[in-house]
Amino acid sequence: MIVIIDYHSAGNPNSIRNMLKHIGLDSFISNTTGDIEKADKLILPGIGAFDSGMKNLRDSGLISLLNHKVMDEKTPILGICLGMQLFTRKSQEGSASGLGWIDAETVRFNFSETLDRKYRTPHMGWNSVALKQDKPLYSNMIEPRFYFAHSYHVSGINSENIVTTSLYGYEFISSFIKDNIIGVQFHPEKSHKYGMALLKNFVECY
């Protein structure tokens, strides 16, 4: 059972469920312990600010259960945008500690003065991804492009875990996989057929 974690962040669990439904997959939006315990696939959505995201997750009382599911049971989890950033240790966006499942940090886009005029923040719109290694997450896609909307990105991930990078002023990590932990900076739920393919791959291959 696929559970989209609802932690009252300004996330978009309904968009994800809509797309999963469109490709024939049932999912539940839930924040209850019972549902999450039963989940064999987890999705952590999220848009918004890092600290309020962590606070909402803490207030939902799910962190110890999620730690258990992800780190002990190795349940596949897909983090989307802020959801992915919460997997890291910390973010320049705030002072809260992240979940720390990935030894990495979330940092703000940092352009030199010459680049600053050309590259606006947030990075918002459709961008391509460069595959750094072949992973089933990206199978059945030709020249995929995805929708991004973010001012921060992850940094310092072990190169063997980096799956794609994208270019915006400089090369940044747009997705990673470490065992059962998968993070994408873009929004598959808003990326037409490419997003559908990615979500399908996540559910079928992990």
Place this chain on the structure above:
Amino acid sequence: MLKARVIPSLMLKGNRLVKTVKYDNDLYIGDPLNAIRIFNEKEVDELIILDILASTESKGPPIKLIREIASECFMPLCYGGGIRSIEDISEILNAGVEKVAINTHAIENPQFVKMAAEAFGSQSIVISLDVKINKKGRYEVFTRRGKQPTGLDTIDWVILMQEMGAGEIILNAIDRDGTLQGYDIDLIRAVTSAVSIPVIASGGAGNLSHLVEAIDYGGASAVAVGSMFVLHGKHRAVLISYPSPQELGVIGI
């Protein structure tokens, strides 16, 4: 490489989709859900939906319709119209929308934008503004569908909105709306030079070269297109269209 976005911009009036000329003379286009399905099939970059009644008649956002629209949209969606509270924004985002456009209420209470950006993140908070050249020959911000001057200078306003945490700007040139005569490039350039957040140019698109001008000469990160994507020919017949990736590729978008 980030591509400049080409965004159909649709106007809602109640449950009807309309198109105006200079914010007047509403022409009925059709059922919004039907139009959105077609745009979805055409894999458009994004959609902007502005409810022109919600604010002027002090009605709140039509949540049920927004939810139906969002369930058909597998692309980013920005909704604007009648947003006056943090609860409004929360409801709209929970309905499956990525971004909200705030216009009138930002003018009434600029601090509201700061609260909204802190609560939901800048990437979800868009400022929409309606601009016209006033009698002194300056770009002034108007409200009430372009009828009421606010005394706000456009450049001062967009800088303030950026400071308040807005993540993006929809820049509407009232006198270009529905005219198909091209964007107001001077206006776009003035705004894109003043702020570092993305600017969506709106008002006047009539052909693909106009889009290129707004991006290349105006510095816009995205272009909103109304009439050109919903009407066809000199008799303004309703026909929904969107350029293919190949057509956009040829002109460098």
